[in-house]
Amino acid sequence: MEHFTLSYTTTPRLQEGHLPRLCGVVASGNLEVLVEPLDAADLCLIEVNTSAPGFRVIWEALLSDFVERNQVGGVQISINDAGATPAVVGLRLDQALDAYRSGL
Amino acid sequence: MNQSSENPVMWDALSRNSTARLERGAAFARGREVATEDITRLLEAVIEPGDRVCIEGNNQKQADFLSRSLLKTDPSRVRDLHLLQSVLALPEHLDIIERGQVSRIDFSFSGPQAGRLAALVEQGRITIGAIHTYLELFSRYFIDLTPRVALIAAQAADREGNLYTGPNTEDTPAIVEATAFKSGIVIAQVNEVVDKLPRVDIPADWVSYFVKAPTPHHIEPLFTRDPAHITEIQILMAMIAIKGLYAEYGITRLNHGIGFDTAAIELLLPTYAAELGLKGKICTHWALNPHPTLIPAIEAGFVKSVHSFGSEVGMERYISARPDIFFVGNDGSMRSNRAFSQAAGHYACDLFIGSTLQIDLEGNSSTATKGRISGFGGAPNMGSDARGRRHASPAWLRAGREGSRNRAMPRGRKLVAQIVETNREQMQPAFVERLDAWELAESAGMELPPVMIYGDDITHIITEEGISNLLLCETAEEREQAIRGVAGYTAVGMGRDRRMVENLRDRGIVRYPEDLGINKRDANRDLLAARNIKDLVHASGGLYSPPRQFRNW
Amino acid sequence: MTNVRPTSFFEATARGRVAKLVDAGSFREFCPPRLRRTSPHLARLNAPVAFDDGVAVGSATLEGYKILIAAQEGKFNGGAVGEVHGAKLVGLLDRGIRERPAAVLLLVDSGGVRLHEANAGLIAISEIMRGVLRTQAAGVPVFALVGGACGAFGGMGIVTRLCNEIIMSEEGRLGLSGPEVIETVKGVEEFDSRDRPLVWRVTGGKVRRALGEATYLVDDDIDSFRSVTAELLCRYGAKPLAVADIDEVTAEHARLAERAGRFATARDGREIFQASGFVDLDEVSLLPVAKFNQQLLEYI
Secondary structure, three states: OEEEEEEEEOOOOOOOOOOOEEEEOOOOOOEEEEEEEOOOOOEEEEEEEEOOOOOHHHHHHHHHHHHHHOOOOOEEEEEEEOOOOHHHHHHHHHHHHHHHHHOO | OOOOOOOOOOOOHHHHHHHHHHHHHHHHEEOOEEOHHHHHHHHHHHOOOOOEEEEOEOOOEEOHHHHHHHHOOOOOOOOOEEEEEEEOOOHHHHHHHHOOOEEEEEEEEOHHHHHHHHHHHHOOOOEEEEEOOHHHHHHHHOOOOOOOEEEEEEEEEEOOOOEEOHHHOOOHHHHHHHHHOOOOEEEEEEEEEEOOOOOOOEOHHHOOEEEEOOOOOOEOOOOOOOHHHOOHHHHHHHHHHHHHHHHHHOOOEEEEOOOHHHHHHHHHHHHHHHHOOOEOOEOOEEEOOOOHHHHHHHHOOOOOEEEOOOOOOOOHHHHHOOOOOOOEOOOOOEOOOHHHHHHHHHHOOOEEEEOOOEEOOOOOEEOOEOOEOOEOOOHHHHOOOOOOOOOOOHHHHHHHHHOOOOOOOOOOOOEEEEEOOOEOHHHOEOEOOOOHHHHHHHHHOOOOOOOOEOOOOOOEEEOOOOEEEHHHOOOHHHHHHHHHOOOOOOHHHHOOOHHHHHHHHHOOOEEOHHHHOOOHHHOOHHHOOOOOHHHHHHHOOOOOOOOHHHOOO | OOOOOOOOOOOOOHHHHHHHHOOOOOOEEEOOHHHOOOOHHHHHOOOOOOOOOOEEEEEEEEOOEEEEEEEEOOOOHHHOEOHHHHHHHHHHHHHHHHHOOOEEEEEEOEOOEOHHHHHHHHHHHHHHHHHHHHHHHOOOOEEEEEOOOOOEOHHHHHHHHHOOEEEEEOOOEEOOOOHHHHHHHHOOOOOOOOOHHHHHHHHEHHHHHHOOOOOEEEOOOHHHHHHHHHHHHHHHHHOOOOOOOHHHHHHHHHHHHHHHHHOOOOOOHHHHHHHOOOOOHHHHOOOOHHHHHHHHHHHO
16 A cells, blocks of 8 residues: 655635535545545645555646646545546546535 | 460369369268268368468357368368468467468457467467458458358358358358359358258358358357446546537447447437437447447437448347348348448448557557557458548548648548547556557567557547547647647656647647536446446347346346 | 436445435434544555445434434445444444434445454454344344345345345345355355356345345335335334244244245245246346236235
């Protein structure tokens, strides 16, 4: 397993009062993404736990693109990954953030 | 013309030789009929050293009994053969090479035997004439690779030797016509001998011998895809294909290369495409095997016609019940024809779309990997621009305009799309700087790297990241960035020039789901018109009868 | 022809099943993912963990009835029960004794013990079994809903049979030893685990319904599971659960012994269907659920 946490400074969060949301399943080729509020309004913390070591460079590129595309200030994201491809990771992140924002 | 009396020119040498062979074969046949136990001796009698022998077998129907019988022949009599085959599918096809009875092969595809073939080539035990696409190989049967002997497979023969090939007619007519009309010997294995055939697919005149095989020839259900295995990413790519390509160009006539990516497109027609108001506007006429995953689209009224290369196990009753859609004889059963379907895919379709293993920075696409000599089957034919085409269609004209590059004479262009996820299993990238095909060419001594579809034939690339329109690229550099711009987080994708890609995006050359108005969160399996094999059976009203391995009931 | 399509129970995740099964928005999760109660055993084995250790538990309402509900995630380690996963289920059952909901619902999707966790897993399963019995003894019914890819096997198969009622779809399976295990131990002639039609004829929802072990056979859609669960909640609401007395238990044992004797030589679900009165045995597995249920009732 590989564990690392990335920290991004972002534009401050727009809204308060979101509840934690979980998306996805820890199955082979898949991952779960937990999105929770973070006190620091202009920070995004992303914690990655992955059973497929050696792809940190790709994670960093993908996650920084994700942060840049989305307003994720004041958000903490925790990932349990079981070897998902970047395609699946990207989709799951979008789903999780969407669920978090909409409260559904 | 002056002829020396010592060396008169013989103009009928082949037919004289054939007559001699048939005389030798008469000992083992009654008329055209050969008893099952006599087949090996017959083969020894009518095959001569150095013969070009065509063994019928695509990835579906195989002349398996005749192949096994060939393996039992005396290697001192049956030797030095030049084999012509669509597909090297069975172990027996390579066993005969290992026995030292074959000196040369020309073929199209070898999927299951690709590794073993590569090993034999490396050991110098076989020479490959060339790897062809199917239509190309059939074409050479009429020019410089005419079979001397053809070993074919049919469903049934009558007492005279007329043959019924039925839904799995496939390659048989092309092989038999070339052989029979150049004085060749045609030997057919049949599943049964009957008094009256449902219809005559091959007349007895064209057949030299037929033999009842002890077990029916095996047919592989290669075109059945269980919807249960379709992933969200494949569904997302299918949405991009439907909205960004099919709807965009109004694709009514097309071929799908086999795979889960295209199966997802087929299963999204009655749902996603219907919601977009596309019924009747896309996907009406097909060159396609009878994919079970097309059933919901047919039932929903999307499809007007399907011509097939072969049949598909379990689909027979459904096909017979839909004679307006499929090509069905007066007897009620389908007739397929690989040669005509390949020609149809080339000239009468506006789009080919299929998957691949690797694409390079020019857009060259290949499934070749080191250590496996597999060939590409029909893809090179389907996936190439038909430059001889003259009739127009809106899609063809538009693609021609987009790819025109300041040419004085306008022309049309066929759409050729590759649809592939940026990473395969074990994070193998689908986008590479240099195809493995180069390495394979070197190790196997090929003149050219084996490319399935050339970059200058490809018009669109679809990945989970988006769709690139290579027609609109003005320079090689733009083309490279258009490819990098959908190559996701592969090394190729991460090496993109961001500013150039943004520019391409502004010009509509690269489009991402949000540019197409596609919400990625909609990409889920609820969008599939059928989510498993049983759903397909129900969609067919119980007419589709899946083979055992696909059932859990 | 768009998406007023039923949501497949089989395809849904555990959380997806809960969300669509209970009254909208009524689910309150206990031990939610943000508390990160993950498996220490998996972590020690360098295997990926799940924030909820593969089971979501909580309270909700269904057609207004107060329920406690647990849903196993079959895609995480085959739904197998580890220490934390098991503790959540036991905790839920114990809570049922205190809060007295209309029922405890177990959405079982599990191969049984999580072997990685060895004894901890085995103990967890046995505690769940005792938990079910304790909760029932306190007068709270426990219903099992079985319709996922893993089915209910191993220790969770036993747990399922301990429940007061079992609702199955025909995609669901219920058994003890898994098909591959039977084949490995007894040989392929005894049981070919790759013969999927056979596996379903022996352990699938239809044969379990024909045997009377499953109370209901429903279509693979969450709405169908919901409406049948609501029926059960209504029925048990009207006539509360009584602890079985010794005569009832003895009679049940006799009934089971008789049934075991009657089918002693049966090797295939076909024989069960035949004994249940079905005539066209080849057709049974393809019969739509409604038709199957109707014909079964006619024969009874």
